[in-house]
Amino acid sequence: MFWNHDIECMPKEELKRLQYSSIKNLVTKLYSSNAFYRHKMDSFDVEPDDIRSLSDVSKLPFMTKQEFRDNYPTKMFSVPNTDVVRYHVSSGTTGKPTLVGYTRNDLDYWTEALARSLSSIGVGEDDTLQVSYGYGLFTGGLGLHYGAERVGATVLPASTGSTERQLELMQDLDVTVIACTPSYFIHMIDVAKDIGIDFLRDTKLRKAVLGAEPWSEGMRKRIEEYSGVRAYDIYGTSELAGPMFTECEERNGIHICGDIAYMEAIDPQSGEVLEPGEKGELVVTMLKKEAFPLVRYRIRDLSAVCDDVCPCGRSSPRISRISGRSDDMLIVRGINVFPSQIEYALMQVPQVGNQYMIQVTREGALDNMVVQVEIKPESFSDKVEDMILLRSHIESELKKYLNLGVHVELKAPGELPRFDGKASRVKDKRSL
Numbered sequence: 001m002f003w004n005h006d007i008e009c010m011p012k013e014e015l016k017r018l019q020y021s022s023i024k025n026l027v028t029k030l031y032s033s034n035a036f037y038r039h040k041m042d043s044f045d046v047e048p049d050d051i052r053s054l055s056d057v058s059k060l061p062f063m064t065k066q067e068f069r070d071n072y073p074t075k076m077f078s079v080p081n082t083d084v085v086r087y088h089v090s091s092g093t094t095g096k097p098t099l100v101g102y103t104r105n106d107l108d109y110w111t112e113a114l115a116r117s118l119s120s121i122g123v124g125e126d127d128t129l130q131v132s133y134g135y136g137l138f139t140g141g142l143g144l145h146y147g148a149e150r151v152g153a154t155v156l157p158a159s160t161g162s163t164e165r166q167l168e169l170m171q172d173l174d175v176t177v178i179a180c181t182p183s184y185f186i187h188m189i190d191v192a193k194d195i196g197i198d199f200l201r202d203t204k205l206r207k208a209v210l211g212a213e214p215w216s217e218g219m220r221k222r223i224e225e226y227s228g229v230r231a232y233d234i235y236g237t238s239e240l241a242g243p244m245f246t247e248c249e250e251r252n253g254i255h256i257c258g259d260i261a262y263m264e265a266i267d268p269q270s271g272e273v274l275e276p277g278e279k280g281e282l283v284v285t286m287l288k289k290e291a292f293p294l295v296r297y298r299i300r301d302l303s304a305v306c307d308d309v310c311p312c313g314r315s316s317p318r319i320s321r322i323s324g325r326s327d328d329m330l331i332v333r334g335i336n337v338f339p340s341q342i343e344y345a346l347m348q349v350p351q352v353g354n355q356y357m358i359q360v361t362r363e364g365a366l367d368n369m370v371v372q373v374e375i376k377p378e379s380f381s382d383k384v385e386d387m388i389l390l391r392s393h394i395e396s397e398l399k400k401y402l403n404l405g406v407h408v409e410l411k412a413p414g415e416l417p418r419f420d421g422k423a424s425r426v427k428d429k430r431s432l
């Protein structure tokens with residue numbers, strides 16, 4: 001289903017021309033009107049005239065999250081405050097948060113991006129969509145809310161928490177689509193099971209739009225197996241606007257609307273732009289942003305940009321599933337470990353449940369990684385020997401994928417924390 005067929009299926013060469021002219025105009029405008037950008041471009045000795053083709057975009061300097069913090073709250077805004085109609089705030093774990101401002105047009109193309117994305121997975125006016133992302137400063141709730149309304153779906157603004165009540169409403173109102181974090185949906189599945197709700201039998205739920213945190217293919221398989229719904233990946237960040245882009249029905253990468261965003265993948269060390277299909281750090285230039293422009297912003301998420309033709313017919317480039325963030329990587333005894341690799345390995349063990357936590361400590365000079373794993377109720381046993389065997393099996397699976405010896409602690413079902421927003425599964429206690 002297309003929302004805006006002409007733009008979504010524009011020939012690739014035409015799309016590239018459009019991207020080039022949008023970036024050229026954007027940079028020219030910012031150079032003459034925004035002190036931050038002018039100073040930045042001057043200090044990198046680049047001016048708008050140097051941008052003569054799309055590949056020249058690589059001459060432009062990167063923007064970083066630190067710059068947003070240094071210029072908090074509104075020093076980087078490009079419009080007078082009277083044109084700003086909304087704020088959202090992204091809370092990082094350290095330092096000042098990032099404040100994102102939106103003009104009316106900013107809200108409009110954000111909603112348009114979501115309308116295209118939701119249409120591409122077949123969500124429309126026949127659907128009732130339960131938005132179980134947080135409403136408020138976080139962009140998830142309001143973003144999905146307006147996107148779903150634009151495609152004509154009926155929206156249930158459930159926000160997070162009160163899971164039993166959410167399940168009751170889902171049944172009463174014949175909800176067909178849910179949007180939330182994968183970790184919250186997993187929690188919902190557990191609660192539904194505990195109170196005797198079978199999604200397939202007792203609800204009309206058929207689709208889940210899951211994102212805002214990394215999740216693995218293994219987790220997708222489990223979610224689909226347990227709930228019977230079809231799960232789609234949705235991506236975005238507050239700096240971009242919020243949640244924006246999803247997979248299409250092909251589920252072979254997340255389509256990035258090319259008239260709205262220009263995405264590059266770079267080598268995190270050298271900053272060089274990578275070839276299509278090569279994995280690196282994502283860098284985004286937003287082509288229509290007014291209040292809070294982004295030019296070559298280093299998002300830190302790790303993915304590849306693919307520009308081959310998608311069988312769905314959309315010409316926009318796609319990004320592969322986000323495997324983590326360059327600043328999420330743990331270095332344990334000199335070995336690089338991403339939490340997503342741990343999730344992937346755990347999901348290969350059928351006895352392992354859906355909840356896990358990762359702890360890294362330092363004893364003397366030695367790093368120590370402990371993975372706490374909940375076992376499925378049917379696999380949990382009182383027999384110590386069985387549990388010892390299972391534990392060493394999980395340890396050897398983790399060793400196979402990580403190339404690192406890790407201690408596993410088995411936990412009974414329900415023992416580990418649940419999350420109704422973004423999961424926070426890693427505790428690196430070495431820096432405390």
Ligand code: DLL
Nearest residue numbers: 090140211212213214234235236237238242243322
């Ligand atoms: O999480 C926006 C969002 C809301 C996306 C709802 C999807 C659904 P932030 O709070 O600024 O914004 O966090 C952005 O979350 O840089 C990624 O590291 C991570 N992230 C978002 N979506 C995905 C995803 C929202 N599908 C940060 N897969 C990003 C992996 C994701 N990581």
